[in-house]
Amino acid sequence: MSFENEPICALATTNGVGAIAVIRASGKDAINLVNPFFSKDLTTQKSHTIHFGVLSDSNGKAIDEVLISIFEQGKSFTGEESVEISCHGSNFIQQEILNVLTSSGFRLAEPGEFTKRAFMNGKLDLSQAEAVADLIASQSKQAHEIALKQLRGTFSSQLKELREKLIHFASLIELELDFSEEDVEFADRTQLKKLVADVLKMVNRLAESFKLGNALKNGVPVAIVGAPNTGKSTLLNQLLGENRAIVSNIAGTTRDVIEETLNIDGILFRLIDTAGIREGAEEIEAMGIERSFEKIEQASIVLCLADASNQSSIDEVKNWQAELEQKYTDKKILLVANKIDLDWRINEEHSISAKNGIGIDSLKQKLVDLVVGSFDIQNETIVSNARHYEALIKSAEALEKVSIDLENGTTGDFIALDIRAAMRSLGNITGEIEIDRDILGTIFERFCIGK
Amino acid sequence: MSFENEPICALATTNGVGAIAVIRASGKDAINLVNPFFSKDLTTQKSHTIHFGVLSDSNGKAIDEVLISIFEQGKSFTGEESVEISCHGSNFIQQEILNVLTSSGFRLAEPGEFTKRAFMNGKLDLSQAEAVADLIASQSKQAHEIALKQLRGTFSSQLKELREKLIHFASLIELELDFSEEDVEFADRTQLKKLVADVLKMVNRLAESFKLGNALKNGVPVAIVGAPNTGKSTLLNQLLGENRAIVSNIAGTTRDVIEETLNIDGILFRLIDTAGIREGAEEIEAMGIERSFEKIEQASIVLCLADASNQSSIDEVKNWQAELEQKYTDKKILLVANKIDLDWRINEEHSISAKNGIGIDSLKQKLVDLVVGSFDIQNETIVSNARHYEALIKSAEALEKVSIDLENGTTGDFIALDIRAAMRSLGNITGEIEIDRDILGTIFERFCIGK
Numbered sequence: 001m002s003f004e005n006e007p008i009c010a011l012a013t014t015n016g017v018g019a020i021a022v023i024r025a026s027g028k029d030a031i032n033l034v035n036p037f038f039s040k041d042l043t044t045q046k047s048h049t050i051h052f053g054v055l056s057d058s059n060g061k062a063i064d065e066v067l068i069s070i071f072e073q074g075k076s077f078t079g080e081e082s083v084e085i086s087c088h089g090s091n092f093i094q095q096e097i098l099n100v101l102t103s104s105g106f107r108l109a110e111p112g113e114f115t116k117r118a119f120m121n122g123k124l125d126l127s128q129a130e131a132v133a134d135l136i137a138s139q140s141k142q143a144h145e146i147a148l149k150q151l152r153g154t155f156s157s158q159l160k161e162l163r164e165k166l167i168h169f170a171s172l173i174e175l176e177l178d179f180s181e182e183d184v185e186f187a188d189r190t191q192l193k194k195l196v197a198d199v200l201k202m203v204n205r206l207a208e209s210f211k212l213g214n215a216l217k218n219g220v221p222v223a224i225v226g227a228p229n230t231g232k233s234t235l236l237n238q239l240l241g242e243n244r245a246i247v248s249n250i251a252g253t254t255r256d257v258i259e260e261t262l263n264i265d266g267i268l269f270r271l272i273d274t275a276g277i278r279e280g281a282e283e284i285e286a287m288g289i290e291r292s293f294e295k296i297e298q299a300s301i302v303l304c305l306a307d308a309s310n311q312s313s314i315d316e317v318k319n320w321q322a323e324l325e326q327k328y329t330d331k332k333i334l335l336v337a338n339k340i341d342l343d344w345r346i347n348e349e350h351s352i353s354a355k356n357g358i359g360i361d362s363l364k365q366k367l368v369d370l371v372v373g374s375f376d377i378q379n380e381t382i383v384s385n386a387r388h389y390e391a392l393i394k395s396a397e398a399l400e401k402v403s404i405d406l407e408n409g410t411t412g413d414f415i416a417l418d419i420r421a422a423m424r425s426l427g428n429i430t431g432e433i434e435i436d437r438d439i440l441g442t443i444f445e446r447f448c449i450g451k
Numbered sequence: 452m453s454f455e456n457e458p459i460c461a462l463a464t465t466n467g468v469g470a471i472a473v474i475r476a477s478g479k480d481a482i483n484l485v486n487p488f489f490s491k492d493l494t495t496q497k498s499h500t501i502h503f504g505v506l507s508d509s510n511g512k513a514i515d516e517v518l519i520s521i522f523e524q525g526k527s528f529t530g531e532e533s534v535e536i537s538c539h540g541s542n543f544i545q546q547e548i549l550n551v552l553t554s555s556g557f558r559l560a561e562p563g564e565f566t567k568r569a570f571m572n573g574k575l576d577l578s579q580a581e582a583v584a585d586l587i588a589s590q591s592k593q594a595h596e597i598a599l600k601q602l603r604g605t606f607s608s609q610l611k612e613l614r615e616k617l618i619h620f621a622s623l624i625e626l627e628l629d630f631s632e633e634d635v636e637f638a639d640r641t642q643l644k645k646l647v648a649d650v651l652k653m654v655n656r657l658a659e660s661f662k663l664g665n666a667l668k669n670g671v672p673v674a675i676v677g678a679p680n681t682g683k684s685t686l687l688n689q690l691l692g693e694n695r696a697i698v699s700n701i702a703g704t705t706r707d708v709i710e711e712t713l714n715i716d717g718i719l720f721r722l723i724d725t726a727g728i729r730e731g732a733e734e735i736e737a738m739g740i741e742r743s744f745e746k747i748e749q750a751s752i753v754l755c756l757a758d759a760s761n762q763s764s765i766d767e768v769k770n771w772q773a774e775l776e777q778k779y780t781d782k783k784i785l786l787v788a789n790k791i792d793l794d795w796r797i798n799e800e801h802s803i804s805a806k807n808g809i810g811i812d813s814l815k816q817k818l819v820d821l822v823v824g825s826f827d828i829q830n831e832t833i834v835s836n837a838r839h840y841e842a843l844i845k846s847a848e849a850l851e852k853v854s855i856d857l858e859n860g861t862t863g864d865f866i867a868l869d870i871r872a873a874m875r876s877l878g879n880i881t882g883e884i885e886i887d888r889d890i891l892g893t894i895f896e897r898f899c900i901g902k
Contacts (some may be wrong), residue, residue, distance in 0.1 A: 014469030014540065017587060019565075019902030021464065022471060022537070048501040050520050054603075062599055064586070069501055069520065084537075086473070088586045089465065089902075092595050114470075135515070135539045136468060144543045148513055152505075451470030451540075 005080045005117070007033055008109035009101040011094055012450035018089035023097050024450060025106055026082040026114060031070050033105045034083045038068060042083075047072035055085065055097060058104065063096045064088055078114050079121030112447025116440065119431060125156050126431030126443070130385055133447045134217065141266025142216040142377060146384050155381050155388075156430050158206075163426050165199050170419045176412045193406050200399040203426075206383050207392040212375050213384030215300065219261065219268035220371050223295045226305030227313065231338040234354035235305065236260075236271065239364070264364045267371055272298050296324065301332045301370055308351060309342035332370045336363065387443070388429045395425035456531045456568065458484055459560035460552040462545055463901035469540035474548050475901060476557055477533040477565060482521050484556045485534045489519060493534075498523035506536065506548060509555070514547045515539055529565050530572030563898025567891065570882060576607050577882030577894070581836055584898045585668065592717025593667040593828060597835050606832050606839075607881050609657075614877050616650055621870045627863045644857050651850040654877075657834050658843040663826050664835030666751065670712065670719035671822050674746045677756030678764065682789040685805035686756065687711075687722065690815070715815045718822055723749050747775065752783045752821055754814075759802060760793035783821045787814065838894070839880050846876035 007027030013020075025034060035042045039053035048071060055066045067086040076082035087093050102108060112133065119129040131150035138144035149155065169192060224232050239262050262269040272295050296302050302324060306317035317335055324333045334350060341353040350366065352359030375382060383389055398421040405415045427433040458478030464471075476485060486493045490504035499522060506517045518537040527533035538544050553559060563584065570580040582601035589595040600606065620643060675683050690713050713720040723746050747753050753775060757768035768786055775784045785801060792804040801817065803810030826833060834840055849872040856866045878884035 010470075012470045013464040013472065014467040016465040016467065017899070018465035019461075019463045019475075019587065019899050020473060022473060024470075048503075050499040050501060050522075062603070064599065065602065067520075069518075071501075086535075088583065090587050090589050090595065092589050092591065093586070096595075132539065135544070136470065136541050138541050138543050140543065144541065144547075148515065151516065152513070448468070448470050 005121075007106040008113055009098060009106040010109040010114070010450040011098065012084070013089075016089075017091060020086050021089040021094050023085040023087065023094065023101070024082070024109075024114065025085070025101055026076065026078045026080045026109075026117065027106070028081065029105075030081040030083050034068070034085075034101070037100055037104070042068065042070055045070055047075045055087070055100070057096065057100050063100065064093045066097075077123065078117040079123045080117060109449065110444070111449050112444030112451060115447060115451055116444045124151075125153075126435065127156055127159070127385070127388060127429050128153060129431075130387075130443060132451060134384065136448065136451060138217075139219070140216070140263055140268040143268065143384070145266075145377070146213055146216060146382050149381070150384075155383070158202075158381055159426050159430055162199055162202060163423055163432075165195060166419055166423045166426070169195050170416060170423070173412045173416045173419065177416065189406060189409075193403070196399055196402050196406065199422075200396060200403065203392055203396045203399060203422075206381060207389060207396060209375055209380065209382045210384070210386075210389035210392070212371060212373060212377075213382040214386070214389075215371050216267060216377075216382065217384040219270040220301060220367075221270045221272050221299045222262075222301045222303065222367070223272045223299035224303045224305060225296065226303075226317070226338075227307070230305040230307050230313065231354040232305055235303075235336075235338065235352070238354050238357055238360050239271075265368050267368060269301075269367060296328070296331070299331065301334065301367065302328075303334050303336050306335060306337050306348075308337040308339045308348070314348070334366070334370075391425045391428045395422045398422035398425065456572075458557040459564055460549060460557040461560040461565070461901040462549065463535070464540075467540075468542060471537055472540040472545050474536040474538065474545065474552070475533070475560075475565060476536070476552055477527065477529045477531045477560075477568065478557070479532065480556075481532040481534050485519070485536075485552070488551055488555070493519065493521055496521055498526045506538070506551070508547065508551050514551065515544045517548075528574065529568040530574045531568060560900065561895070562900050563895030563902060566898060566902055567895045575602075576604075577886065578607055578610070578836070578839065578880050579604060580882075581838070581894060583902060585835065587899065587902060589668075590670070591667070591714055591719040594719065594835070596717075596828070597664055597667060597833050600832070601835075606834070609653075609832055610877050610881055613650055613653060614874055614883075616646060617870055617874045617877070620646055621867060621874070624863045624867045624870065628867065640857060640860075644854070647850055647853050647857065650873075651847060651854065654843055654847045654850060657832060658840060658847060660826055660831065660833045661835070661837075661840035661843075663822060663824060663828075664833040665837070665840075666822050667718060667828075667833065668835040670721040671752060671818075672721050672723050672750045673713075673752045673754065673818070674723045674750035675754045675756060676747065677754075677768070677789075678758070681756040681758050681764065682805040683756055686754075686787075686789065686803070689805050689808055689811050690722075716819050718819060720752075720818060747779070747782070750782065752785065752818065753779075754785050754787050757786060757788050757799075759788040759790045759799070765799070785817070785821075842876045842879045846873045849873035849876065 005027045007025065007030055009023060009025040012022045012024040031042050037056050037058070038051070039056070040051050042051060045051065049069070051068045051070070053066065053068065055063050055068075057063055064087045066088075069084040069086070071077075071082040071084075073079070073081040085097060087097055098108070115124070115129045115132045118124045119126055124132070128151050131147045134147035135144065135151055138147050172192070224235060226232050240260070260271045262271060304317050304321050304324070307313035314335075314337060321333050321335050324331070335348060336350045336352060337348040338352055338354050340351045340358060341356050350359065350363055352363055354360070383392065398418045401418040402415055402422065404410075405418060424433055428435065456478045458476065458481055460474060460476040463473045463475040482493050488507050488509070489502070490507070491502050493502060496502065500520070502519045502521070504517065504519065505513050506515055506519075507513050515538045517539075520535040520537070522528075522533040522535075524530070524532040536548060538548055549559070566575070566580045566583045569575045570577055575583070579602050582598045585598035586595065586602055589598050623643070675686060677683050691711070711722045713722060755768050755772050755775070758764035765786075765788060772784050772786045775782070786799060787801045787803060788799040789803055789805050791802045791809060792807050801810065801814055803814055805811070834843065849869045852869045853866055853873065855861075856869060875884055879886065
């Protein structure tokens, strides 16, 4: 895997004015290239040291008092010689420093280029590199945990284990092929079947977890629908109440983004088009549902609110629930009987009083259970990347074939082909096998600049 | 000057999601306090070193892979033991790390508190500390340069020089007082007069520079007014044309802020309410000017556009210019004769063709000259802080009194009082004399959090 370590630079912190900003530079001779502009000789310094001084432009005019951190080749995030410049956070200074760098041998980095280099230089495997972008984008505890585990290599080592099992299998089969003239059977077919079944089970479990992983990563869309006066707004407020604080200590960070977002046990639920549901209730009134279908389309969980003090409301919503369950087999449709403060005789599975906060906790627990299913988020690997999911599915398909081949007593050479296909798919995830340049491009272009 | 170095922490980079974010922690035992949450022992490490590892919460659950930089007491920005945590830039991670810190002995820092501590611990004088905020906020080359010079102590050392001269003066006067019984005159009055005159001249020059400094710091408001069809929009476009690029390499940074802002020779000109001038031209038509006065009120330079191909337009605008000059003695009112492409016979001072770009460069030069006046921005100290300006004015007033006292042969004890007042005012700028807590509060509260 050859790779030119052309020097690159970028602003690594968020755009905008802050107390400080960090500019990152990496590549061949990075320290030497920065050195002439700094008031102190960096070339004689040790890796992982920090130096205070003045950074000047090519005319020797001071730009800022900065802290420069240096990293030797092989010891940095990218694996290349690297420099981090921590400057005062004005746009002007950031730009001036980038100007100095780009006019002295660095070029502006593409999105994800630092992480791409970390991958190219073997500092991270591909799934770990992808986890970097997920980690940065993570908005909830669970999404964050999945990404961090992936970055720290839990998924990678699991894949490695699976691949090792398959390599062992393949070597047995291929040994047979070498002696095929002699019609011997080195590999115990029963053991082989068990091995493939085991690996297949694990691969399938990982693939299954993607639905959960994707939900945790992107948030779980929930629609609350119901006739007017069933208490949708009250339920919304009860749900939103105390659960939005997770990022609220940093003023203004997420107001635009997670407005109407609910964090339960570290899982992000996105309440779809709730304003519309609140205001445009008349549309739903007839339960003709035509237009509210649009909202339901986007949701993976639908809460159908009924008025518990009104039997015809309950019946109506039950019909509606049945209708929706038929139409959308992949969505969870819940009947929620509200207003049990008015009539406590109703005994539906989810009976609540949105007004008095009764039953809200168990409704939240239900939402969490629906998302998490049988998975153990803390201890199981949850796949959250669509590319990994596809690779797992392909691998599972190949393993299914192997399974059938073994059942049918197919000859070793066919089995070997399929087992190699399964291994290739798994290898694609971590990038152990040569990855197409275009695919690499697609993976890294979704990163932010400076990472 | 006593000061408790209670441990504080804050996000030091801009709010929002970036490749990386930096959290800064400072105060007594900062390294010890962070140490239990890090995967490596920081307490045995040298100052100014960087450490890669995992930062966990109080339950031992990993939050992120981070780089931690440590700074010994006396060697950091604040002068206190300090830690900088460079983490992946998700809001979630930033918040989690702040949670860990705030639940283990740190409190969230107030705006400017790090810089305030740098001042309290003698790492910066007060005018240097104030320069930090200006440096971060600087949007143009010139504003940046003034702030950087101030941070680097140019202004401080100049003030020190002035104060030393005054101390010398005071000591001579006070020596006289000690021997007042004997009616001796140690100090040569002629020399004293010259000394005070010199200092006063320098103080006045610094005070005068504030108008320029303030303009450079906040931008110079310019109104372009004129009857319809005199070419206001064309002039605007010509002026804006290629001059907005200074921060444009960082996508999206300043669009909202410097829309309709013009950077000439590193000086920021703010074009006032140009949309209004462009669209609402009919208001100006009668030159009754009532409503355009509002725009003119805000401007420090007014460009009055006349149609050079129409003598009555020129005459009208000349009358108008005279009227404005009378009304606003502190504003610069320029007549600009446009459309000399249609009629080249006009010979006004500022004749241009906005359409063909003729005379634009010299108009720009004129704008710069109007702002800079007789000051040498490169080599002279320009005061840009209102607090400093007030202190200089007070100092000048006291020095004027000294001058008069000397002229009148007033006794030394009165002179000494005034000379002390002048010194106190100058000392206020750098904080050499004890500064009121409230004043300190006001100075630092305009900082951003994390600085």
